[in-house]
Amino acid sequence: xxxxxxxxxxxxxxxxxxxxxxxxxxxxxxxxxxxxxxxxxxxxxxxxxxxxxxxxxxxxxxxxxxxxxxxxxxxxxxxxxxxxxxxxxxxxxxxxxxxxxxxxxxxxxxxxxxxxxxxxxxxxxxxxxxxxxxxxxxxxxxxxxxxxxxxxxxxxxxxxxxxxxxxxxxxxxxxxxxxxxxxxxxxxxxxxxxxxxxxxxxxxxxxxxxxxxxxxxxxxxxxxxxxxxxxxxxxxxxxxxxxxxxxxxxxxxxxxxxxxxxxxxxxxxxxxxxxxxxxxxxxxxxxxxxxxxxxxxxxxxxxxxxxxxxxxxxxxxxxxxxxxxxxxxxxxxxxxxxxxxxxxxxxxxxxxxxxxxxxxxxxxxxxxxxxxxxxxxxxxxxxxxxxxxxxxxxxxxxxxxxxxxxxxxxxxxxxxxxxxxxxxxxxxxxxxxxxxxxxxxxxxxxxxxxxxxxxxxxxxxxxxxxxxxxxxxxxxxxxxxxxxxxxxxxxxxxxxxxxxxxxxxxxxxxxxxxxxxxxxxxxxxxxxxxxxxxxxxx
Numbered sequence: 082x083x084x085x086x087x088x089x090x091x092x093x094x095x096x097x098x099x100x101x102x103x104x105x106x107x108x109x110x111x112x113x114x115x116x117x118x119x120x121x122x123x124x125x126x127x128x129x130x131x132x133x134x135x136x137x138x139x140x141x142x143x144x145x146x147x148x149x150x151x152x153x154x155x156x157x158x159x160x161x162x163x164x165x166x167x168x169x170x171x172x173x174x175x176x177x178x179x180x181x182x183x184x185x186x187x188x189x190x191x192x193x194x195x196x197x198x199x200x201x202x203x204x205x206x207x208x209x210x211x212x213x214x215x216x217x218x219x220x221x222x223x224x225x226x227x228x229x230x231x232x233x234x235x236x237x238x239x240x241x242x243x244x245x246x247x248x249x250x251x252x253x254x255x256x257x258x259x260x261x262x263x264x265x266x267x268x269x270x271x272x273x274x275x276x277x278x279x280x281x282x283x284x285x286x287x288x289x290x291x292x293x294x295x296x297x298x299x300x301x302x303x304x305x306x307x308x309x310x311x312x313x314x315x316x317x318x319x320x321x322x323x324x325x326x327x328x329x330x331x332x333x334x335x336x337x338x339x340x341x342x343x344x345x346x347x348x349x350x351x352x353x354x355x356x357x358x359x360x361x362x363x364x365x366x367x368x369x370x371x372x373x374x375x376x377x378x379x380x381x382x383x384x385x386x387x388x389x390x391x392x393x394x395x396x397x398x399x400x401x402x403x404x405x406x407x408x409x410x411x412x413x414x415x416x417x418x419x420x421x422x423x424x425x426x427x428x429x430x431x432x433x434x435x436x437x438x439x440x441x442x443x444x445x446x447x448x449x450x451x452x453x454x455x456x457x458x459x460x461x462x463x464x465x466x467x468x469x470x471x472x473x474x475x476x477x478x479x480x481x482x483x484x485x486x487x488x489x490x491x492x493x494x495x496x497x498x499x500x501x502x503x504x505x506x507x508x509x510x511x512x513x514x515x516x517x518x519x520x521x522x523x524x525x526x527x528x529x530x531x532x533x534x535x536x537x538x539x540x541x542x543x544x545x546x547x548x549x550x551x552x553x554x555x556x557x558x559x560x561x562x563x564x565x566x567x568x569x570x571x572x573x574x575x576x577x578x579x580x581x582x583x584x585x586x587x588x589x590x591x592x593x594x595x596x597x598x599x600x601x602x603x604x605x606x607x608x609x610x611x612x613x614x615x616x617x618x619x
Contacts, residue, residue: 464513
């Protein structure tokens with residue numbers, strides 16, 4: 082080793098024992114550390130229980146005989162119960178905090194001696210970085226190891242680097258497990274959109290390493306609910322949660338019933354409360370709570386939810402004692418919660434708690450290269466549902482995909498539109514074989530539906546003023562509205578809307594261009610992004 086080696090070890094009350102001249106023919110793990118030809122130990126930090134001080138001095142003398150150049154530093158660590166995890170971990174943590182190392186030392190933590198509890202604690206302290214080194218394990222003669230002589234009493238030793246990426250077989254297995262996990266999050270669909278694939282990779286990494294709240298943003302129908310369910314199932318498979326998934330669309334919680342549905346109530350809390358109700362938060366204890374459209378919650382419910390997240394307890398309606406619930410929170414929204422917080426419609430303190438890990442799901446129109454694999458997925462789902470193979474003939478498939486990936490297809494409802502289209506075509510097909518006549522009928526139906534939605538979107542924002550706009554301008558404004566609603570900021574929407582023309586400008590201010598466009602109709606970004614009320618509500 083390039084740096085001087087310091088070894089941190091526990092005195093082996095049983096394994097290190099030996100008396101008389103015969104002790105030199107016996108393998109003793111601590112002594113063996115000094116008997117390795119290619120392991121030169123500069124310093125040995127020897128932890129021992131004061132009750133065995135005499136034995137410690139005996140081992141210290143023997144170690145000095147096999148490795149005279151080593152400085153042996155005994156450290157007394159009193160422990161009433163060496164099998165008590167809390168006591169052992171706390172004691173060793175305290176010792177590690179007092180450990181003085183310089184940059185020129187290489188620390189090895191010996192995990193062969195001590196109780197199993199102590200060995201586990203040493204591993205955890207090293208893995209967490211409290212003991213900033215690598216693990217070393219000694220083995221008796223006959224065992225394999227990269228150091229030492231298998232035939233000598235010294236046995237062998239192995240250094241264990243906790244950077245598991247260094248181990249090829251483990252790294253390969255981890256990568257395989259990661260790919261299986263991301264494939265599961267994508268429902269097995271071989272998606273081609275690079276941005277979406279990077280997003281799923283990040284979600285898999287974060288979901289697998291933390292129980293902090295997750296926030297899924299994106300337009301209606303982008304797949305937030307399905308993804309939340311798969312995240313919950315992945316965490317259950319990995320034993321990160323042991324409870325069930327509780328899912329609710331907050332837009333369905335209205336009036337006085339919202340508080341009771343979420344937090345429960347006690348009998349007699351209000352008229353009609355004939356019995357106790359646990360509430361959704363308590364049902365999610367130990368599991369995952371998915372609050373879809375969390376931006377629809379009232380301010381009172383938001384305040385209660387904040388307390389439940391921070392304190393893991395809350396008061397059911399009418400109760401005088403709090404109840405406990407520890408859940409993983411996943412939230413979903415198609416609103417701009419930051420703008421809602423600025424407008425006073427969403428609590429800024431709650432947003433700060435749920436916005437730690439935020440992931441924005443793109444709409445289907447932004448992932449046109451993923452239409453074909455998602456079409457195949459929907460056909461497979463229909464095949465399973467009807468217990469027969471459902472497929473498009475070659476010409477019908479080409480015709481559908483040509484339209485689906487064109488600018489004409491707005492996919493206003495995102496994956497819900499695709500699912501509905503395949504469901505309808507399946508119902509009209511003969512023996513599960515979808516022909517061009519069925520596809521043409523479905524494409525006309527989609528065009529008509531989206532034409533109505535374009536009209537509705539403009540009417541929603543402008544109200545009576547929409548009647549004064551030409552049909553050509555109405556279509557353009559509708560596209561701007563949809564883009565703003567799936568974008569987090571005015572600048573993001575501007576970059577998407579002016580993606581081509583901006584490349585021909587030396588400098589571009591997409592946000593200003595979009596702001597001026599909206600101003601022609603008396604609108605702001607807040608009016609059209611889904612969080613505002615628009616002119617129709619003024």
